Amino acid sequence: MKPPPGLKLIDENGRRMDGRRPDELRKITMKAGVLKRADGSCYLEWGNNKVIAGVYGPREVHPRHDQDATQAIVRCRYSMSPFSVDDRKRPGPDRRSQEISKLLGEALSPVVLRQMFPRTAIDVFCEILEAEAGTRCAALTAASVALADAGIPMKGMVASVAAGKIDNTVVLDLRKEEDNFGDTDLPVAIIPKTGEIVLLQMDGHFTDDEFDVAMQYSIDACHQIHGMQKQALREKYLDAAVEKRMSEPAESEVML
Numbered sequence: 001m002k003p004p005p006g007l008k009l010i011d012e013n014g015r016r017m018d019g020r021r022p023d024e025l026r027k028i029t030m031k032a033g034v035l036k037r038a039d040g041s042c043y044l045e046w047g048n049n050k051v052i053a054g055v056y057g058p059r060e061v062h063p064r065h066d067q068d069a070t071q072a073i074v075r076c077r078y079s080m081s082p083f084s085v086d087d088r089k090r091p092g093p094d095r096r097s098q099e100i101s102k103l104l105g106e107a108l109s110p111v112v113l114r115q116m117f118p119r120t121a122i123d124v125f126c127e128i129l130e131a132e133a134g135t136r137c138a139a140l141t142a143a144s145v146a147l148a149d150a151g152i153p154m155k156g157m158v159a160s161v162a163a164g165k166i167d168n169t170v171v172l173d174l175r176k177e178e179d180n181f182g183d184t185d186l187p188v189a190i191i192p193k194t195g196e197i198v199l200l201q202m203d204g205h206f207t208d209d210e211f212d213v214a215m216q217y218s219i220d221a222c223h224q225i226h227g228m229q230k231q232a233l234r235e236k237y238l239d240a241a242v243e244k245r246m247s248e249p250a251e252s253e254v255m256l
C-alpha cells in the first residue's frame with residue numbers, strides 16, 4: 001500500500017519515523033517466569049507489541065491417536081486479544097492466527113529434544129495483548145524463553161525478527177506504518193546457537209543484494225535478541241536465588 005501524501009517513512013538523513021537507523025531494533029524488554037500456573041512463561045514488550053507466552057508440558061496427548069510414539073509434538077496457539085489492535089478484533093481463531101500458530105509450532109519443533117518425551121505434547125500459548133507489527137517474531141522470541149523457563153530440553157533457543165524495505169531502503173524490524181506502507185516484509189527466525197533458519201517468509205520483492213542485506217540485518221539482530229533471552233532467564237534465577245536467601249533464617253538465628 002502506498003503511504004498517504006506527506007507521510008515520509010525515511011528522511012533525508014536516512015532516519016526512520018521513530019528516529020531509528022535502518023539496522024536498529026525497537027526497544028525490547030522481556031521477563032521470564034511471570035505466570036504461576038504455567039510450567040514456563042515469558043512476558044515481552046517489543047516497541048508497542050505486548051506478548052505473553054505460557055508453556056505446559058510435556059504432558060500426555062489426548063486423544064491417543066494424536067500421539068507420536070517416537071517423540072513429543074509441539075503445539076502452538078497464537079491468539080490476538082480483541083483490544084490488541086485499533087479496531088476491536090473479533091475474538092477467536094481466524095485464518096491469520098491459524099497460519100501463525102502453525103508456523104510457530106514448525107519453527108519451535110526443531111529446537112526441542114522431542115525424542116526424550118514420546119507420546120507427549122508440549123503446548124505453547126502466545127497471547128498478543130497489543131500489536132504493532134512483528135507480532136509473530138515477538139511471539140516466537142517469547143515462546144522460546146517460556147520453553148526454556150519450563151525446563152524443556154532444547155538444542156538452543158529461537159530468536160526472530162523481520163526485515164523489510166521502505167522507500168527503497170532495506171530496514172530492520174518494521175513498525176506498523178512501515179509494515180502497512182512499505183514494499184517488503186521478511187520475517188526470519190534462527191537458532192542462534194547453530195545458525196539454522198527455522199522461519200523465513202517473504203511478502204513483497206527484494207533484489208538479490210537487498211535480500212542479502214536484509215538477511216544480514218536479521219541474523220545480527222537475532223544474535224542480539226538471543227543475548228536478551230539469556231539475560232531474561234539469568235535474571236529469573238538470580239531473583240529466585242535472592243528470594244530464597246531472604247526467606248532462609250540467617251546463620252546466627254539458626255544457632256539460637
Ligand code: ADP
Nearest residue numbers: 085086087089131132133134135136137176179
Ligand atoms: P505480524 O504482526 O507478525 O507483523 P502481520 O504482518 O499479519 O503480522 O500483521 C501486521 C500488523 O497488522 C499486526 O502486528 C497488527 O498490528 C496488525 N493487524 C493484524 N491483524 C489485524 C486485525 N485483524 N485487525 C487490525 N490490525 C491487525
